[in-house]
Amino acid sequence: MTTRGFPEGFAWGVATSAYQIEGSTAADGRGTSIWDTFAHTPGRVLNGENGDVANDHYTRYAEDVALMASLGVGAYRFSLSWPRIMPGGTVNQGGLDFYRRLADTLLEAGITPYATLYHWDLPQELEDAGGWPARDTAYRFADYAAVVREALGDRVKHWFTVNEPWCSAFLGYASGDHAPGLRSPELAVRAAHHLLLAHGLAAPVLREGDGLAGAAPNLYAVSPASDSELDLDAARRIDGLQNRFFLDALLRGSYPEDVVRDLAPFGFEDVVQAGDMELIGGPIDFLGVNYYSRHTVSAESDGGVVATSPFASASPWPGASHVSFVHGGRPVTDMGWEVDPGGLHEILTRVAKEYPSVPLYITENGAAYVDTVVDGEIDDHERLSYIEAHLAACHDAIADGVPLKGYFAWSFMDNFEWGWGYGKRFGLVHVDYETQKRTPKSSARWYGQISRQNGLP
Numbered sequence: 521m522t523t524r525g526f527p528e529g530f531a532w533g534v535a536t537s538a539y540q541i542e543g544s545t546a547a548d549g550r551g552t553s554i555w556d557t558f559a560h561t562p563g564r565v566l567n568g569e570n571g572d573v574a575n576d577h578y579t580r581y582a583e584d585v586a587l588m589a590s591l592g593v594g595a596y597r598f599s600l601s602w603p604r605i606m607p608g609g610t611v612n613q614g615g616l617d618f619y620r621r622l623a624d625t626l627l628e629a630g631i632t633p634y635a636t637l638y639h640w641d642l643p644q645e646l647e648d649a650g651g652w653p654a655r656d657t658a659y660r661f662a663d664y665a666a667v668v669r670e671a672l673g674d675r676v677k678h679w680f681t682v683n684e685p686w687c688s689a690f691l692g693y694a695s696g697d698h699a700p701g702l703r704s705p706e707l708a709v710r711a712a713h714h715l716l717l718a719h720g721l722a723a724p725v726l727r728e729g730d731g732l733a734g735a736a737p738n739l740y741a742v743s744p745a746s747d748s749e750l751d752l753d754a755a756r757r758i759d760g761l762q763n764r765f766f767l768d769a770l771l772r773g774s775y776p777e778d779v780v781r782d783l784a785p786f787g788f789e790d791v792v793q794a795g796d797m798e799l800i801g802g803p804i805d806f807l808g809v810n811y812y813s814r815h816t817v818s819a820e821s822d823g824g825v826v827a828t829s830p831f832a833s834a835s836p837w838p839g840a841s842h843v844s845f846v847h848g849g850r851p852v853t854d855m856g857w858e859v860d861p862g863g864l865h866e867i868l869t870r871v872a873k874e875y876p877s878v879p880l881y882i883t884e885n886g887a888a889y890v891d892t893v894v895d896g897e898i899d900d901h902e903r904l905s906y907i908e909a910h911l912a913a914c915h916d917a918i919a920d921g922v923p924l925k926g927y928f929a930w931s932f933m934d935n936f937e938w939g940w941g942y943g944k945r946f947g948l949v950h951v952d953y954e955t956q957k958r959t960p961k962s963s964a965r966w967y968g969q970i971s972r973q974n975g976l977p
């Protein structure tokens with residue numbers, strides 16, 4: 521019974537990424553990625569875990585697609601492994617064949633494929649040549665996009681260029697929490713621009729013919745801890761670095777002046793070259809929004825950071841290291857992230873109101889909670905409630921005029937949670953890593969029902 525229906529054709533999906541689920545990291549010509557290197561570096565990932573096997577999705581993809589179909593979801597957002605497709609800069613048909621098989625299996629099951637080209641697994645040889653701080657990497661990404669478009673464009677029509685460029689740039693090159701694990705704000709600001717330039721160069725390639733493309737930034741609602749001038753400025757800085765830097769560039773083709781000013785001490789002025797912003801702000805068919813939580817910030821001096829790995833990190837906030845993240849008094853998930861569905865409504869209505877109109881997808885939303893298996897069943901009511909509350913916020917946003925076209929739950933199944941390894945479970949489907957057994961949690965069955973009826977009770 522649906523009392524809160526969603527628009528006809530709304531895409532109900534689940535999402536994953538290559539390094540987090542595929543495994544088979546040396547199969548069929550795959551090259552090394554920066555996450556292979558990072559995860560195999562002692563002290564970088566909790567318990568020394570890595571993606572060598574992960575969910576063994578590379579060999580079990582048909583089983584996983586059948587499970588998706590049985591649940592009733594209609595769309596699947598996955599990522600392509602750049603080092604599987606272009607190891608050493610050369611086209612690897614063995615890697616492309618896997619994604620041809622995966623796309624064909626999805627289409628046969630009536631599931632629409634949405635492919636992300638970059639979900640953090642940069643080929644190691646490109647990192648060795650300078651990584652995202654090096655401008656040339658953006659041009660290598662455009663070459664990769666052309667190969668992908670040519671090989672898979674007959675099967676895949678929906679493309680996301682880069683996933684969460686904020687994470688790749690600031691967790692990868694400033695805090696060191698993510699691969700390649702560097703701690704240089706100067707490199708991070710260069711990486712942020714070149715990830716957006718990569719998007720700007722690749723989007724026109726992916727949009728040729730009947731291709732549709734966008735990017736998938738991670739956006740947060742941001743609140744000051746108080747209405748003091750210092751806290752208001754702290755919130756401005758974090759909102760600028762986290763949200764407006766990416767939204768302004770992608771949707772207006774310019775960077776916010778206050779953020780450019782805050783980043784000037786790190787050499788940001790020298791990174792942007794003539795023509796870059798026209799490319800970055802070029803036409804897209806939709807924008808993905810990854811939303812998880814709200815930041816509540818105060819102007820403390822401890823440079824507090826919402827941890828993304830269990831190891832000590834530097835600040836991922838160049839120009840705002842004096843900021844501290846405070847608890848807003850809301851329930852938190854197993855990641856320590858506050859549950860705030862109102863923040864999703866806030867972000868969606870803000871993008872719709874303040875930026876040029878563009879169709880939106882929720883490309884990631886979900887929650888990690890500790891799951892307990894009882895008699896082979898997992899009753900993950902907290903995760904189900906989290907998703908239900910955020911879907912209600914989506915429904916309200918649509919009613920308020922937001923052109924929201926779909927929602928992808930993060931994640932289809934438990935997977936490798938970056939610096940935390942396998943201990944943080946986001947999946948609608950439970951994975952027993954000893955046996956690779958998949959078990960739908962109560963949230964999976966519930967979400968499949970919502971998908972089939974295209975609405976909430």
Ligand SMILES: N=[N+]=NCCCCNC(=O)[C@@H]1[C@H]2[C@H](O)[C@@H](O)[C@H](O)[C@@H](CO)[C@@H]12
Nearest residue numbers: 537683684738810825826827828836937
């Ligand atoms: N300071 N600080 N900040 C902490 C912010 C970390 C933000 N992490 C994400 O948004 C990642 C996104 C990713 O696409 C997916 O691959 C991850 O599995 C999920 C769950 O973690 C989310």
